[in-house]
Amino acid sequence: MKTNRKTIPMPMRYLINTVLIVLFILASTLFVNSDAVSGYFTKILMVIGINIILAVSLNIATGYLGQLPLGHAGFMAVGAYTGGIFLKAVDAAKATGGTYYLYVAAALVLSGIVAGIFGILIGVPALRLKGDYLAIITLGFGEIIRVVLTNIDSVLGFDLTYGASGLKRIPKITTFFNVLLCVVLSCVVIHMVMKSRHGRAILSIRENEIAAESCGIRTTYYKVMAFTMSAFFAGVAGCLYAGYLGSLQPSSFGFMKSIEILVMVVLGGMGSMLGSILSATVLTALPEALRAFSDYRMVVYSLVLVLMMIFKPTGLLGQYDFSLSRILEKLMNPKKSAGKKEGASHE
Amino acid sequence: MAFLSTLFSQVINGLQSGSIYALVALGYSMVYGIIMLLNFAHGDIIMVGAYVVWMSTANFGFHPIVSILLAVVVSTTLGVVIEKVAYAPLRSSPRLSLLITAIGISFLLENGFQLIFGAGAKVVPDFLTGPSVHLGSATISFSAIVTIVVTVLMMAGLTFLVQKTKLGKAMRAVSEDMGAAQLMGINLNTTISFTFAMGSALAGVASVLYLSSYGQASPTMGSMLGLKAFVAAVLGGIGSLPGAMLGGFVIGMAEALVSAAGLSVWKDGVVFAILIIVLLVKPTGLMGKPMTEKV
Numbered sequence: 001m002k003t004n005r006k007t008i009p010m011p012m013r014y015l016i017n018t019v020l021i022v023l024f025i026l027a028s029t030l031f032v033n034s035d036a037v038s039g040y041f042t043k044i045l046m047v048i049g050i051n052i053i054l055a056v057s058l059n060i061a062t063g064y065l066g067q068l069p070l071g072h073a074g075f076m077a078v079g080a081y082t083g084g085i086f087l088k089a090v091d092a093a094k095a096t097g098g099t100y101y102l103y104v105a106a107a108l109v110l111s112g113i114v115a116g117i118f119g120i121l122i123g124v125p126a127l128r129l130k131g132d133y134l135a136i137i138t139l140g141f142g143e144i145i146r147v148v149l150t151n152i153d154s155v156l157g158f159d160l161t162y163g164a165s166g167l168k169r170i171p172k173i174t175t176f177f178n179v180l181l182c183v184v185l186s187c188v189v190i191h192m193v194m195k196s197r198h199g200r201a202i203l204s205i206r207e208n209e210i211a212a213e214s215c216g217i218r219t220t221y222y223k224v225m226a227f228t229m230s231a232f233f234a235g236v237a238g239c240l241y242a243g244y245l246g247s248l249q250p251s252s253f254g255f256m257k258s259i260e261i262l263v264m265v266v267l268g269g270m271g272s273m274l275g276s277i278l279s280a281t282v283l284t285a286l287p288e289a290l291r292a293f294s295d296y297r298m299v300v301y302s303l304v305l306v307l308m309m310i311f312k313p314t315g316l317l318g319q320y321d322f323s324l325s326r327i328l329e330k331l332m333n334p335k336k337s338a339g340k341k342e343g344a345s346h347e
Numbered sequence: 348m349a350f351l352s353t354l355f356s357q358v359i360n361g362l363q364s365g366s367i368y369a370l371v372a373l374g375y376s377m378v379y380g381i382i383m384l385l386n387f388a389h390g391d392i393i394m395v396g397a398y399v400v401w402m403s404t405a406n407f408g409f410h411p412i413v414s415i416l417l418a419v420v421v422s423t424t425l426g427v428v429i430e431k432v433a434y435a436p437l438r439s440s441p442r443l444s445l446l447i448t449a450i451g452i453s454f455l456l457e458n459g460f461q462l463i464f465g466a467g468a469k470v471v472p473d474f475l476t477g478p479s480v481h482l483g484s485a486t487i488s489f490s491a492i493v494t495i496v497v498t499v500l501m502m503a504g505l506t507f508l509v510q511k512t513k514l515g516k517a518m519r520a521v522s523e524d525m526g527a528a529q530l531m532g533i534n535l536n537t538t539i540s541f542t543f544a545m546g547s548a549l550a551g552v553a554s555v556l557y558l559s560s561y562g563q564a565s566p567t568m569g570s571m572l573g574l575k576a577f578v579a580a581v582l583g584g585i586g587s588l589p590g591a592m593l594g595g596f597v598i599g600m601a602e603a604l605v606s607a608a609g610l611s612v613w614k615d616g617v618v619f620a621i622l623i624i625v626l627l628v629k630p631t632g633l634m635g636k637p638m639t640e641k642v
Binding site: 141266 | 462616
């Protein structure tokens, strides 16, 4: 097998991937909508999907760009509130047929775009800093977004976010199907960008910023681009979250939420998309599975985190991430489903 | 006159909370200076200290002095144990793993205490009672006086320790260049443990002072207090001791003045806005570069 180094031509690969993705979406939607799966289980799957989008989006900034933003929940909050307010304004719950889907799609895109704009606004000043200082400044921005969401109504006299009591009665637009679609689209788009010329520029900044700059890569441009992309998908996830819960409280987008997302990325292995997806799944499902011991689950969760860092700091996948791609290579089997594409990390 | 006395009492409030922030910020700054770690668990050490005071005064009925000493001893021990168990094995690994470990320890302490004592706040009876001082129409409470005096004494003691003693010299050397310090025969482990012990002892004192003014202990009390103290450390220039003190007082005053202006809901926002402005204008903080006495 190893002598057969020929690869399948690109159009064919795209075709295979597309077919596999469509089959995957159809099969899992049919599976979930059948009676075999309870409503509770579907809800957990939806939360897992939202967390996957959050993790892969943070992975752009953390894993690929090599920075450490601690304000990811802020972007999620911006997206969630944008989506929630839009859905309430157009009264999506009353719309039917094509209009309904149009509204849902518009809400998702709009949330992403608004969060992306915030990403640019925050990224331009914040990305002048590096390392710990970048972490701190994004933490500051994240907290400010939360404080503003809590207090803006009382200052400006709007009825927009309803302050600490929360935005309620948002049309519940989130279904398993649109979560799945968003997960697949986010993963595919992120994967494709990272494999492109722009993605390689972003990776080169992670490896060595000075060397990248001296090779003519516009580092500021690409850093802001990666940061904005990260914010965009966080916004989409936020919108799904708003449509899932039906009500939003600013306090749920605090510093701890950002940390939760970061933990998912780090445990999975930074710069590995498969790692982010797996750890987002495990870390969402595990507390549910441990619900019987619900008093102890947060303690166990934090213990696992500490022990993991001490004994296996490379993350959940660690070596295995690498061997997976090697197995695929060995079998000369380019059929990777989009949900299981691995990021461009070869460290 | 009424306005002036309100302003005066707000300034005293600011100094009081600023003192607590300063004590906590010192711990952040010392640890960051020596192993470049944002010790997220630092805020939770204060929480543990507060619970010790609650246990010993409300449950066992110890004398206040005994419970204060107990709180400081337990916090110090906890700080050293955390360093030995969680941070020491990671000394050569990437800084991000260290940061995640710190976050994990912070989660562990918060949730562990929530599991043992429940999520509700524990009310600690007044244990620092004494005469308050009247200045015209304004009153300075006894706890405010104690807080400010204790903080100043602590800072003087710490400055002496860092500047004049052999261990202080070792701390400064390790923060300057860890490898070179080791080659000069400085025991790295002892020095780092000592730094954690100092920082945690200050956190223990801060927890007592916190209780004397707010009177409640809850599992999550450390996280916001810790974050703000951390902002104070950055504002002053992280790694710089006088900077941490100054930063703590500035943050405390800013909060008090914002409250005095009737905008107390924006308190947190203002603190983080200060953080962002400082980082954008002068990332090294107010005293980051010129004062090079890093620890």
